[in-house]
Amino acid sequence: xxxxxxxxxxxxxxxxxxxxxxxxxxxxxxxxxxxxxxxxxxxxxxxxxxxxxxxxxxxxxxxxxxxxxxxxxxxxxxxxxxxxxxxxxxxxxxxxxxxxxxxxxxxxxxxxxxxxxxxxxx
Amino acid sequence: xxxxxxxxxxxxxxxxxxxxxxxxxxxxxxxxxxxxxxxxxxxxxxxxxxxxxxxxxxxxxxxxxxxxxxxxxxxxxxxxxxxxxxxxxxxxxxxxxxxxxxxxxxxxxxxxxxxxxxxxxxxxxxxxxxxxxxxxxxxxxxxxxxxxxxxxxxxxxxxxxxxxxxxxxxxxxxxxxxxxxxxxxxxxxxxxxxxxxxxxxxxxxxxxxxxxxxxxxxxxxx
Numbered sequence: 001x002x003x004x005x006x007x008x009x010x011x012x013x014x015x016x017x018x019x020x021x022x023x024x025x026x027x028x029x030x031x032x033x034x035x036x037x038x039x040x041x042x043x044x045x046x047x048x049x050x051x052x053x054x055x056x057x058x059x060x061x062x063x064x065x066x067x068x069x070x071x072x073x074x075x076x077x078x079x080x081x082x083x084x085x086x087x088x089x090x091x092x093x094x095x096x097x098x099x100x101x102x103x104x105x106x107x108x109x110x111x112x113x114x115x116x117x118x119x120x121x122x
Numbered sequence: 123x124x125x126x127x128x129x130x131x132x133x134x135x136x137x138x139x140x141x142x143x144x145x146x147x148x149x150x151x152x153x154x155x156x157x158x159x160x161x162x163x164x165x166x167x168x169x170x171x172x173x174x175x176x177x178x179x180x181x182x183x184x185x186x187x188x189x190x191x192x193x194x195x196x197x198x199x200x201x202x203x204x205x206x207x208x209x210x211x212x213x214x215x216x217x218x219x220x221x222x223x224x225x226x227x228x229x230x231x232x233x234x235x236x237x238x239x240x241x242x243x244x245x246x247x248x249x250x251x252x253x254x255x256x257x258x259x260x261x262x263x264x265x266x267x268x269x270x271x272x273x274x275x276x277x278x279x280x281x282x283x284x285x286x287x288x289x290x291x292x293x294x295x296x297x298x299x300x301x302x303x304x305x306x307x308x309x310x311x312x313x314x315x316x317x318x319x320x321x322x323x324x325x326x327x328x329x330x331x332x333x334x335x336x337x338x339x340x341x342x343x344x
Contacts (some may be wrong), residue, residue: 002217002251005217005248006134008131009133009134009136009137010133013133017129021127023127026123028124036276037250037251037277038247038251038276038278043324044205044249066212086310087280087311088309095308095309095312095314096313099280105132105133105251106129106130106131106132107132107133108127108128108129109130110126110127111124111125111126112127
């Protein structure tokens with residue numbers, strides 16, 4: 001399952017961040033996931049729950065923001081939302097479309113437990 | 123009070139970092155590279171066997187063959203004349219990642235190479251997220267599959283630069299419609315370059331070989 005590997009990468013990245021920044025707890029992880037990543041939020045949450053068991057992130061909530069796919073027509077410069085993955089310009093019918101968003105697979109933010117950190121100066 | 127900290131980090135940043143390193147190393151030696159993806163059974167290994175038979179004297183090719191289990195594909199490629207072939211057995215993982223490829227090519231003398239082809243695990247979903255440091259993805263589809271496959275796996279068809287349609291000798295045995303598959307694929311990626319081939323009869327393969335040689339030559343000139 002695709003999402004399990006992605007979930008494990010998220011857990012690794014956040015644990016690494018906690019260690020390097022000295023965060024004691026993380027209550028929330030905000031993700032931005034583009035519409036063209038073929039990632040199913042439900043499956044990702046399922047994989048995440050399986051991955052955080054017995055880690056300091058066990059009680060952390062995952063918040064997923066889905067980013068719609070958008071593009072710009074290289075022929076007429078029209079910007080538009082790409083629905084149903086049809087990369088066809090609604091104005092001129094052009095098919096040379098530069099994707100401007102929808103590829104995201106990123107950790108946007110984390111919420112730190114009570115603001116207390118070991119590294120008070122960082 | 124919880125405090126929000128901006129992270130703005132790609133989930134696969136570690137993979138992307140390794141892929142960038144790999145890409146830079148390949149560029150240094152001007153080795154062209156392809157990431158070959160498809161469903162299981164579309165003919166990735168067959169296409170590479172044919173390509174080896176046709177171009178082995180003209181192109182110095184290295185092949186990395188990924189599979190969930192067995193080294194069967196790598197063995198087939200060695201038997202087909204492949205001089206530098208490495209298997210990657212993922213042991214369950216449904217895709218290759220940049221670390222696996224980095225390890226697999228460790229023993230290769232990049233200075234003695236023109237082309238690296240990475241045969242991914244047969245799967246049209248997961249491999250699309252993992253950059254392997256390749257110049258481009260080539261997606262293979264066969265006429266025994268549905269002609270709506272590009273619509274079902276838009277991410278992979280969008281991220282590929284070339285689409286090879288294999289098993290055209292079997293056209294007519296199923297409801298696969300060549301015009302429809304093209305239309306479907308181009309609606310997702312209008313810049314896709316398309317080759318119609320049969321690895322069994324050899325039909326259409328000359329155009330693929332010519333393209334591949336041109337692709338390698340362009341990389342050498344850069």
